[in-house]
Amino acid sequence: MKTRAELYGHEATELLRIISMYPGLSEKQLCRFYPGREDVTRNLLSHLCRQGRTRQADTGGYFPYGNGKAETDPGMVRAAWVLLDFIDRAEYHSSSEFPVKIAFFSKGELYEIVHAAAGQEALVTHALRQSRDSGGRRIVLVDDPGQIPLLEFPGITGFCMVDGSGNVSYYKKST
Structure with a gap:
C-alpha cells in the first residue's frame, strides 16, 4: 500500500513549483493546471497551507512560504x-x-x-x-x-x- 506522500508527492512538488513561478494565482487557476484533478489540487493546497509551505493572501492568491509582501503581479x-x-x-x-x-x-x-x-x-x-x-x-x-x-x-x-x-x-x- 502506498503512502500519501508516495501518491501525491510529485503533484505537491509540481504545485509548489507553479506557485513559486507564478505567485498570486487563484485556486481556480491552480486547479486548471490539473484538469480532472481539481479535488486533489484543492486538498493539496490546503495541505501545503497547513504545512506552512504556501499561504493564501487576503486577495485569494497563493504565495510560497517566505513571500512576506504577497504582492500580486x-x-x-x-x-x-x-x-x-x-x-x-x-x-x-x-x-x-x-x-x-x-x-x-x-x-x-x-x-x-x-x-x-x-x-x-x-x-x-x-x-x-x-x-x-x-x-x-x-x-x-x-x-x-x-x-x-x-x-x-x-x-x-x-x-x-x-x-x-x-x-x-x-x-x-x-x-
Whole structure:
C-alpha cells in the first residue's frame, strides 16, 4: 500500500513549483493546471497551507512560504490565464523576464506571452526590437485593443485580452 506522500508527492512538488513561478494565482487557476484533478489540487493546497509551505493572501492568491509582501503581479496573473488556454498542449512552461511574462513550449515550438501594459507600448516595442530574436511566437497580452496598432516587433503571432473572470479574447492585427 502506498503512502500519501508516495501518491501525491510529485503533484505537491509540481504545485509548489507553479506557485513559486507564478505567485498570486487563484485556486481556480491552480486547479486548471490539473484538469480532472481539481479535488486533489484543492486538498493539496490546503495541505501545503497547513504545512506552512504556501499561504493564501487576503486577495485569494497563493504565495510560497517566505513571500512576506504577497504582492500580486496582475500582468502575471492574466498571462497565466493565457497559458491555461494552452496547458493541455504545453510541454514545458516557466516565468520569464520583462516584458515576457511566461514562456512555454508546444509541439516543439517556443511561445512567449508578452504583457504590454497600457502606456508601456513604446518600452515593450523597443525592448523586443533590441533583443535577440528568440525565434518564438509571441502572444501579446494588452489591456485595451487600442494598444494593438502601437505594438510592432518581431515574432508577434497574435494579441489577447483577459477579463476579470479569466476569459481570454484573441485578436489579430488587421493588415
